[in-house]
Amino acid sequence: MKQDLINKLLDNNISIAELATLCPLVNETDLADILQRIYDLNERDILSLAALTGLMALFDNNKNNRRNARFTKKIQKGFRDNSLNKIVLAEGDSWFNYPVVLTDVIDALSMDENLAVFSLAKGGDWLLNMLTGRKYVEELSVLHPDFFLISGGGNDIVGARRLAAIVKPPDGENEYEKNLWANALCDKADKTFTEFKEDDFLEGTTYLSKDFFALLMFFHLQFYFMMNGILNGGHSGVTKFPGITILTQGYDYPIPSTNKNFGWNPFKWYIPFVRLLLGHGTWLKIPLEIRGIYKPEKQRKVMYAMIFLFNEMMIQTGAYFNKTTRGRVFHIDSRGSVGENGWTDELHAQPPHFINTGKVFAYCIRDAEDQHKNASYDHVYVVTDILNKLK
Amino acid sequence: MKLVHTLAWLFFIGVLAFDIGQYLDLVVAQRIPGNLFGLPFLPPTEAAHRLCIWSNIVVRQGGTALDQVRLNTRWDFLFIVGYVTVLINLSYAQMQNESRSWANTLLRFNFPLAIFAGLCDVTENFILLRDMLPYIVCKDNYISPYYFSSLKFIFGGAAVIILLFSVTSAPKSFQWKTRIPVPPPPSPKQ
Numbered sequence: 001m002k003q004d005l006i007n008k009l010l011d012n013n014i015s016i017a018e019l020a021t022l023c024p025l026v027n028e029t030d031l032a033d034i035l036q037r038i039y040d041l042n043e044r045d046i047l048s049l050a051a052l053t054g055l056m057a058l059f060d061n062n063k064n065n066r067r068n069a070r071f072t073k074k075i076q077k078g079f080r081d082n083s084l085n086k087i088v089l090a091e092g093d094s095w096f097n098y099p100v101v102l103t104d105v106i107d108a109l110s111m112d113e114n115l116a117v118f119s120l121a122k123g124g125d126w127l128l129n130m131l132t133g134r135k136y137v138e139e140l141s142v143l144h145p146d147f148f149l150i151s152g153g154g155n156d157i158v159g160a161r162r163l164a165a166i167v168k169p170p171d172g173e174n175e176y177e178k179n180l181w182a183n184a185l186c187d188k189a190d191k192t193f194t195e196f197k198e199d200d201f202l203e204g205t206t207y208l209s210k211d212f213f214a215l216l217m218f219f220h221l222q223f224y225f226m227m228n229g230i231l232n233g234g235h236s237g238v239t240k241f242p243g244i245t246i247l248t249q250g251y252d253y254p255i256p257s258t259n260k261n262f263g264w265n266p267f268k269w270y271i272p273f274v275r276l277l278l279g280h281g282t283w284l285k286i287p288l289e290i291r292g293i294y295k296p297e298k299q300r301k302v303m304y305a306m307i308f309l310f311n312e313m314m315i316q317t318g319a320y321f322n323k324t325t326r327g328r329v330f331h332i333d334s335r336g337s338v339g340e341n342g343w344t345d346e347l348h349a350q351p352p353h354f355i356n357t358g359k360v361f362a363y364c365i366r367d368a369e370d371q372h373k374n375a376s377y378d379h380v381y382v383v384t385d386i387l388n389k390l391k
Numbered sequence: 392m393k394l395v396h397t398l399a400w401l402f403f404i405g406v407l408a409f410d411i412g413q414y415l416d417l418v419v420a421q422r423i424p425g426n427l428f429g430l431p432f433l434p435p436t437e438a439a440h441r442l443c444i445w446s447n448i449v450v451r452q453g454g455t456a457l458d459q460v461r462l463n464t465r466w467d468f469l470f471i472v473g474y475v476t477v478l479i480n481l482s483y484a485q486m487q488n489e490s491r492s493w494a495n496t497l498l499r500f501n502f503p504l505a506i507f508a509g510l511c512d513v514t515e516n517f518i519l520l521r522d523m524l525p526y527i528v529c530k531d532n533y534i535s536p537y538y539f540s541s542l543k544f545i546f547g548g549a550a551v552i553i554l555l556f557s558v559t560s561a562p563k564s565f566q567w568k569t570r571i572p573v574p575p576p577p578s579p580k581q
Binding site: 066070111112266269270351359362363367 | 484488489492495497499500503568569
């Protein structure tokens with residue numbers, strides 16, 4: 001039965017109820033199997049594709065070493081004696097660890113004296129690596145944090161030009177319409193706090209292939225697997241970390257571009273520097289062009305649809321765990337917070353925007369004292385909404 | 392990585408100590424006339440004259456004072472690499488503590504400031520090495536590195552000031568604002 005459901009998932013014709021049935025059934029072997037079939041590669045090749053090597057890995061480690069040295073210093077000063085102080089474990093990608101020049105979300109969060117943040121995040125890391133490496137499991141057992149922060153999935157979509165494999169020129173087949181689960185994500189989405197451009201979304205979805213939806217559902221399974229392991233102890237049903245809260249994030253709508261953005265503002269010198277040296281254009285713009293999607297407006301809409309669904313998937317995954325006990329998983333929704341002119345490159349916000357997202361993470365953590373009564377809605381903190389309230 | 396950091400600091404301190412040692416030896420112990428560091432800021436005729444004087448003074452190490460100054464100028468390239476790296480490194484580390492958005496941006500601006508200071512210093516050294524060539528010294532063919540030296544101090548000085556400002560003025564204990572301000576109650580109707 002499980003195999004049938006997996007086949008249906010990969011064929012993009014699984015029902016909502018069937019996906020819900022599949023979630024608790026999958027194990028690591030199943031995840032590896034699904035992955036190999038989505039990527040058309042064997043597991044070893046996928047892992048080597050996703051592996052972090054060279055200078056980037058060195059810089060990632062350097063930044064984490066600095067952060068974790070600060071974490072240890074705080075702990076040594078009796079940090080855990082004060083119940084208002086919180087321990088945070090962060091696992092994620094470049095939104096959590098941009099190892100050169102920029103100030104990222106975790107940098108901002110770590111500035112707060114009441115938070116001790118231990119970081120495993122690595123720029124360029126794939127969710128797949130995080131799950132197979134299981135470093136977070138090891139650190140959860142050692143640190144017993146109050147909060148676990150996860151930012152992942154972005155590189156699984158755009159790394160190694162994978163984006164080209166999950167989009168298609170419109171061919172009359174609308175995979176979005178076939179996927180009832182994705183339709184439900186959109187229907188259930190709260191559209192009060194983030195502006196929803198329905199026409200852009202619907203046009204964007206016509207470019208998404210069957211593999212995109214398989215990948216989106218695969219992310220759902222992966223996050224479910226991870227969260228279930230932390231909150232419920234996986235198949236054992238007994239958690240080692242009672243009281244832990246998970247915070248997720250889902251990026252903002254990026255703008256595909258190869259423009260180097262040379263300008264006269266000396267304080268934004270780093271934008272052309274980053275764009276020239278660190279892969280700008282190769283993540284979104286060029287893969288979309290490889291599939292014949294040339295018009296910038298269409299490219300923007302494709303990314304709009306993807307990020308909209310990705311965020312809703314994260315919210316939905318968290319909602320599974322909040323059904324039984326409220327306040328276990330929260331989502332920090334950055335959609336619309338960076339805007340069109342706030343990007344350093346195709347994927348990364350300029351530091352003030354990263355800092356803003358960091359502030360909202362801090363806000364959400366502190367709001368635990370008020371039983372998260374100040375969330376934008378349900379279990380979601382919308383960055384633009386919270387920043388407006390804090391003004 | 393910690394080992395690399397420690398080695399980088401040791402390297403920087405070593406080069407700095409060597410430079411100071413050379414200065415003390417030539418100017419204090421051997422009483423070479425004139426200020427080695429002030430050379431680029433002298434009027435060209437005076438600077439050329441000073442180089443000419445140094446080329447005629449024999450020093451303890453062998454050769455002339457000018458040979459020693461030339462050697463020190465070459466060592467200075469290492470010092471440039473050292474101080475640019477240190478400035479960038481310290482600014483980057485301070486960025487992790489700097490919660491004020493504008494000050495955080497200024498610290499990021501320190502990267503190009505330090506690099507420009509280093510580039511100006513390199514250019515200054517090349518000009519000085521050219522001025523110290525045996526067939527140019529005492530031949531009234533001196534080129535002043537004045538503008539590059541001035542820019543070096545402006546860029547480098549600005550970077551140091553920004554760094555010191557951030558370190559000394561950053562709040563000692565910081566929390567992100569997490570309380571939504573309560574709106575004032577509506578005033579009673581008249």
